[in-house]
Amino acid sequence: MGTIARIEVKDGNPVAAVQELCVQLLGDDEIAAVLVPRRLPGTNGTMPALITDPAELRDADPLAPSFRINGARMLARLTRGGTDGGLVAAFLRPCEVRAFVELCKLNQGSMENALIISADCPGAFSNADYPTFAGNGDAAEAETDFLRAEGRGNFNGVEIARACAVCDHPSSAEADLSIGIFGQSPDQGLLLLANTPRGEGFMTRLQLPEVVDDGGRSKALGELVAERSAARDRMFEETSAATSDMNGLSTFLAACVNCYNCRMACPVCYCKECVFLTDVFDHKPWQYISWARQRGSLKMPTDTVFFHITRLAHMSTACVGCGQCSNACPNGVPVMELFRTIAASTQRAFEYEAGRNLNEPPPLSVFREREFAEVTGGLE
Numbered sequence: 149m150g151t152i153a154r155i156e157v158k159d160g161n162p163v164a165a166v167q168e169l170c171v172q173l174l175g176d177d178e179i180a181a182v183l184v185p186r187r188l189p190g191t192n193g194t195m196p197a198l199i200t201d202p203a204e205l206r207d208a209d210p211l212a213p214s215f216r217i218n219g220a221r222m223l224a225r226l227t228r229g230g231t232d233g234g235l236v237a238a239f240l241r242p243c244e245v246r247a248f249v250e251l252c253k254l255n256q257g258s259m260e261n262a263l264i265i266s267a268d269c270p271g272a273f274s275n276a277d278y279p280t281f282a283g284n285g286d287a288a289e290a291e292t293d294f295l296r297a298e299g300r301g302n303f304n305g306v307e308i309a310r311a312c313a314v315c316d317h318p319s320s321a322e323a324d325l326s327i328g329i330f331g332q333s334p335d336q337g338l339l340l341l342a343n344t345p346r347g348e349g350f351m352t353r354l355q356l357p358e359v360v361d362d363g364g365r366s367k368a369l370g371e372l373v374a375e376r377s378a379a380r381d382r383m384f385e386e387t388s389a390a391t392s393d394m395n396g397l398s399t400f401l402a403a404c405v406n407c408y409n410c411r412m413a414c415p416v417c418y419c420k421e422c423v424f425l426t427d428v429f430d431h432k433p434w435q436y437i438s439w440a441r442q443r444g445s446l447k448m449p450t451d452t453v454f455f456h457i458t459r460l461a462h463m464s465t466a467c468v469g470c471g472q473c474s475n476a477c478p479n480g481v482p483v484m485e486l487f488r489t490i491a492a493s494t495q496r497a498f499e500y501e502a503g504r505n506l507n508e509p510p511p512l513s514v515f516r517e518r519e520f521a522e523v524t525g526g527l528e
């Protein structure tokens with residue numbers, strides 16, 4: 149267990165306390181810029197911003213339950229091949245940290261060039277539901293209530309996104325620094341935990357008062373993970389039953405219009421050129437007519453199920469369950485449910501967990517002798 153310190157919260161405003169932490173980090177000689185979610189006008193939630201001027205941190209809000217984009221790919225772009233004079237201090241949700249770990253394994257980003265800070269995550273609302281959550285009143289007050297409830301319940305009639313309701317990793321031990329919210333009174337104080345030697349170094353320089361672990365955060369975290377793991381298992385059962393054959397899978401994906409938003413939003417869908425945008429799927433008119441004649445009719449657009457099966461084959465071992473695929477879908481296709489359910493099976497088969505450990509190689513990048521002997525018949 150690393151050092152634990154207390155972040156004082158003044159005037160019942162935890163967001164202001166975290167903004168102050170951002171200002172302190174930006175003042176550190178080792179930090180070149182801060183990547184942090186920042187409030188958009190009105191109740192449109194947050195989007196990440198790369199900030200070098202402390203005055204621009206006034207609307208920073210890494211605690212808002214708004215999750216418009218998985219920031220892992222952005223941090224990968226900012227750290228790949230080295231930064232120009234300093235680290236990027238990045239505030240990422242736990243699922244974003246795990247996606248960044250996966251990208252670093254593929255040399256698309258570099259942990260070396262980042263200081264990662266991750267707050268305990270009670271969840272986030274879908275883009276569609278966030279304005280209802282925020283309402284017309286004081287968003288900061290709504291946010292503090294949300295943090296205090298650790299994401300449980302109903303807020304102005306809406307609940308957190310399903311990906312969050314089934315999230316079994318709502319905190320990050322891979323980040324350099326974790327902001328402890330669970331089991332705390334967020335209107336009074338938060339914790340800051342150092343998980344890595346780099347995190348320890350920054351913690352020392354921040355000169356925050358050290359505290360002794362009273363076990364409150366671990367207990368609250370354990371209870372939340374138990375609730376969400378049970379919900380996750382129910383989701384796996386429902387999704388497996390609904391997609392157990394081709395008819396079921398086609399029905400599950402029936403509303404897909406091949407817009408590929410889910411692919412664009414997925415942080416670990418990494419191919420530079422997607423095969424579905426190549427000539428391979430640029431079918432000729434006579435092919436469509438021929439396929440329609442074979443069956444009497446042809447559902448348009450074509451290749452929707454094939455698209456999802458291909459994407460699953462490419463990246464289900466790297467899926468971190470962030471839910472951005474479902475968040476991005478204009479037609480309400482339950483993409484996250486399908487991908488998480490299949491990912492659980494493929495990751496279990498390879499004894500792998502996406503984003504768990506930077507030193508754990510992606511399953512398909514290593515060859516293990518006699519792997520899957522039950523499938524190959526154990527042939528030498």
Ligand code: SF4
Binds near residue numbers: 270471
């Ligand atoms: S999937 Fe988990 S870590 Fe990601 S936003 Fe939801 S609760 Fe947070």
Ligand code: SF4
Binds near residue numbers: 413
């Ligand atoms: S498939 Fe969906 S849930 Fe999985 S990592 Fe991609 S966007 Fe996140």
Ligand code: SF4
Binds near residue numbers: 407478480
């Ligand atoms: S599942 Fe949704 S987001 Fe993905 S391609 Fe189909 S319609 Fe677009």
